[in-house]
Amino acid sequence: MNLKKLSTLLGLSQTTVSRALNDYPEVSEATRARVKAAATAHNYTANTRAKSLATGRSMAIGHVIPISTRHEIVNPIFADFIAGAGEVYSRNNHDMLLSVVPDKDEERTYRELAGKASVDGVIMHGPRPNDPRIKLLKSLSIPFVVHGRASDGDTDYSWVDVNNRRSFERAANFLFDLGHVRLGLINGLEFMDFARRRKDGFLDAHRQRGIAADPALMVSGEMAEDVGYQSARDMLGRAEAPTALIVSSMIMAIGVRRAIGDMGLKMGRDISVIIHDDVLSYLPNGADIPIFTATKSSVHHAGQLCAQMLLDIIRAKDQTPRHTLLETGLTVGESTGPLRQR
Amino acid sequence: MNLKKLSTLLGLSQTTVSRALNDYPEVSEATRARVKAAATAHNYTANTRAKSLATGRSMAIGHVIPISTRHEIVNPIFADFIAGAGEVYSRNNHDMLLSVVPDKDEERTYRELAGKASVDGVIMHGPRPNDPRIKLLKSLSIPFVVHGRASDGDTDYSWVDVNNRRSFERAANFLFDLGHVRLGLINGLEFMDFARRRKDGFLDAHRQRGIAADPALMVSGEMAEDVGYQSARDMLGRAEAPTALIVSSMIMAIGVRRAIGDMGLKMGRDISVIIHDDVLSYLPNGADIPIFTATKSSVHHAGQLCAQMLLDIIRAKDQTPRHTLLETGLTVGESTGPLRQR
DNA sequence: GTGAAAGCGCTAACAT
DNA sequence: ATGTTAGCGCTTTCAC
Numbered sequence: 001m002n003l004k005k006l007s008t009l010l011g012l013s014q015t016t017v018s019r020a021l022n023d024y025p026e027v028s029e030a031t032r033a034r035v036k037a038a039a040t041a042h043n044y045t046a047n048t049r050a051k052s053l054a055t056g057r058s059m060a061i062g063h064v065i066p067i068s069t070r071h072e073i074v075n076p077i078f079a080d081f082i083a084g085a086g087e088v089y090s091r092n093n094h095d096m097l098l099s100v101v102p103d104k105d106e107e108r109t110y111r112e113l114a115g116k117a118s119v120d121g122v123i124m125h126g127p128r129p130n131d132p133r134i135k136l137l138k139s140l141s142i143p144f145v146v147h148g149r150a151s152d153g154d155t156d157y158s159w160v161d162v163n164n165r166r167s168f169e170r171a172a173n174f175l176f177d178l179g180h181v182r183l184g185l186i187n188g189l190e191f192m193d194f195a196r197r198r199k200d201g202f203l204d205a206h207r208q209r210g211i212a213a214d215p216a217l218m219v220s221g222e223m224a225e226d227v228g229y230q231s232a233r234d235m236l237g238r239a240e241a242p243t244a245l246i247v248s249s250m251i252m253a254i255g256v257r258r259a260i261g262d263m264g265l266k267m268g269r270d271i272s273v274i275i276h277d278d279v280l281s282y283l284p285n286g287a288d289i290p291i292f293t294a295t296k297s298s299v300h301h302a303g304q305l306c307a308q309m310l311l312d313i314i315r316a317k318d319q320t321p322r323h324t325l326l327e328t329g330l331t332v333g334e335s336t337g338p339l340r341q342r
Numbered sequence: 343m344n345l346k347k348l349s350t351l352l353g354l355s356q357t358t359v360s361r362a363l364n365d366y367p368e369v370s371e372a373t374r375a376r377v378k379a380a381a382t383a384h385n386y387t388a389n390t391r392a393k394s395l396a397t398g399r400s401m402a403i404g405h406v407i408p409i410s411t412r413h414e415i416v417n418p419i420f421a422d423f424i425a426g427a428g429e430v431y432s433r434n435n436h437d438m439l440l441s442v443v444p445d446k447d448e449e450r451t452y453r454e455l456a457g458k459a460s461v462d463g464v465i466m467h468g469p470r471p472n473d474p475r476i477k478l479l480k481s482l483s484i485p486f487v488v489h490g491r492a493s494d495g496d497t498d499y500s501w502v503d504v505n506n507r508r509s510f511e512r513a514a515n516f517l518f519d520l521g522h523v524r525l526g527l528i529n530g531l532e533f534m535d536f537a538r539r540r541k542d543g544f545l546d547a548h549r550q551r552g553i554a555a556d557p558a559l560m561v562s563g564e565m566a567e568d569v570g571y572q573s574a575r576d577m578l579g580r581a582e583a584p585t586a587l588i589v590s591s592m593i594m595a596i597g598v599r600r601a602i603g604d605m606g607l608k609m610g611r612d613i614s615v616i617i618h619d620d621v622l623s624y625l626p627n628g629a630d631i632p633i634f635t636a637t638k639s640s641v642h643h644a645g646q647l648c649a650q651m652l653l654d655i656i657r658a659k660d661q662t663p664r665h666t667l668l669e670t671g672l673t674v675g676e677s678t679g680p681l682r683q684r
Numbered sequence: 685g686t687g688a689a690a691g692c693g694c695t696a697a698c699a700t
Numbered sequence: 701a702t703g704t705t706a707g708c709g710c711t712t713t714c715a716c
């Protein structure tokens with residue numbers, strides 16, 4: 001079923017039917033009702049391609065997902081983010097176009113998306129310091145929103161980010177309040193923007209308390225189980241071992257837990273652990289998992305906000321940068337451990 | 343830059359330019375070279391919408407991802423699957439259209455995708471016994487491939503699936519070979535097709551050895567950490583406790599590990615564990631994680647195969663059902679435990 | 685309030 | 701080997 005057939009069927013012109021369906025005011029309510037009834041009756045939906053060819057708007061948003069040889073952070077994050085963004089698109093009758101490309105082809109993909117006019121805007125993921133993609137997207141003059149921030153001078157673009165710095169500052173201060181004085185940090189790779197900010201927050205808290213952070217108790221590595229394991233073993237085996245750990249991802253924390261068990265220590269008694277993990281899909285129904293305490297702030301939510309922001313930008317045709325900084329919630333569980341007096 | 347401009351620029355007709363770009367044989371090699379050079383020079387890429395409107399093919403594949411209130415299995419699986427499928431689409435110049443919809447809207451979404459002609463085919467996820475979506479997709483006469491199988495009589499559609507049954511049969515036999523005689527199964531919800539097959543495989547092995555499977559040692563629940571924990575506690579606390587467990591997902595296995603630790607048992611000595619997990623993105627670089635032994639078979643690979651199969655079907659315009667059954671690899675690690683003599 | 689006609693950017697007969 | 705023309709399904713002036 002298409003417009004032509006539907007209109008002849010109704011004895012109306014394509015124009016009128018189109019106008020009725022798209023809620024143009026000049027159509028009489030009587031015909032509009034008749035048209036809409038017929039449309040649903042005959043299961044009519046406007047062909048997106050034709051529509052976007054005619055209007056110039058594609059009603060689609062592009063997400064470019066670079067796939068690197070090294071598995072990096074990206075994978076687990078995306079499911080949640082995409083789901084959040086997707087919900088927003090669905091509600092707003094937009095399509096989501098996913099391009100999974102080898103990271104070396106990322107630039108070409110952006111160019112093509114812009115050239116083929118197949119999307120009205122794009123979401124950019126995983127920014128790195130001085131990210132060249134930002135300049136590229138600007139030069140292509142296509143609306144875009146960045147998930148995360150590239151920590152350079154140029155903040156002249158729209159982004160949605162979690163307040164990683166404050167999150168880790170709060171986590172550290174929370175432990176200081178419990179009486180801990182030696183904290184360990186098991187962080188992601190610090191060339192990633194978020195990891196850098198997390199470390200900054202960790203250090204902020206130390207400065208506020210006048211406590212010197214021990215470089216030996218701050219490690220940075222790939223977010224993997226074995227990295228968590230090895231880091232925890234190393235730290236906890238030291239003469240000056242930490243009494244609490246802040247871990248930068250769930251998967252690393254699983255390794256940390258294994259290390260603690262292997263060393264004959266007990267969580268919450270000998271060592272307290274707080275983890276930060278943005279991906280709630282790991283957790284049953286988003287609940288706090290019983291193993292660890294998590295500072296929760298969902299990437300799912302970030303996805304929704306990015307999508308909404310981008311749609312707003314497109315709708316308003318106003319590209320002045322917008323920013324959203326998400327605060328995290330600190331949820332405290334058993335394993336954080338009882339108050340330790342010095 | 344569009345065809346019109348490019349063609350006037352070259353002093354050729356749109357047709358010739360189009361033909362040159364699309365590798366039609368009737369164009370002289372000289373002009374083809376000239377045209378292609380100009381195209382790259384001016385950064386020209388054909389507008390997808392216009393192209394698909396003209397050809398009738400959209401060069402896009404749809405993935406419908408139902409988002410349920412209960413978090414179910416779906417989430418962690420998708421990242422990997424989508425990544426695999428996406429790679430194949432990229433290589434074949436197809437777009438991937440993702441629709442994230444509340445599961446009650448799933449049917450409507452399929453109808454719209456077909457009606458709007460926005461995709462050439464769809465991939466269906468998470469089939470359930472006697473799944474109504476299969477009839478729907480057939481009635482819409484849109485090419486589709488199912489990831490997984492619906493275990494009813496009607497196998498008259500294309501699918502790609504992991505051999506879950508054999509995987510669990512092998513896992514159980516592997517443990518029997520080690521001398522174990524009481525095995526526990528911690529499985530996903532058995533209204534899901536794959537979980538049912540896994541149980542069947544588990545039972546197959548028992549039958550082959552003439553060992554009766556104890557119903558008390560076969561549990562089925564949501565794939566969550568706490569379900570794994572509770573199930574393991576229950577089983578291991580019994581008078582007739584199992585000496586080995588087969589766990590149906592990594593996340594449940596994490597709970598199992600916690601239970602084992604809490605009960606003062608030691609993995610590999612008191613209790614052996616084999617897990618099956620299709621999602622390699624959890625694992626660092628796809629390597630065997632050091633905690634558990636896994637029967638590995640990547641959903642990522644399944645994604646690639648689904649995508650390729652669908653593209654083949656579309657290209658061949660031949661909808662006779664095709665099937666691919668993926669065998670799993672059993673990777674053995676320390677924690678499976680030493681040979682236990684009876 | 686409704687309709688006729690042009691056009692979005694491309695491909696595919698049908699010429700030549 | 702290249703060009704002319706019509707048309708994919710829709711929206712959008714412009715007329716009435």
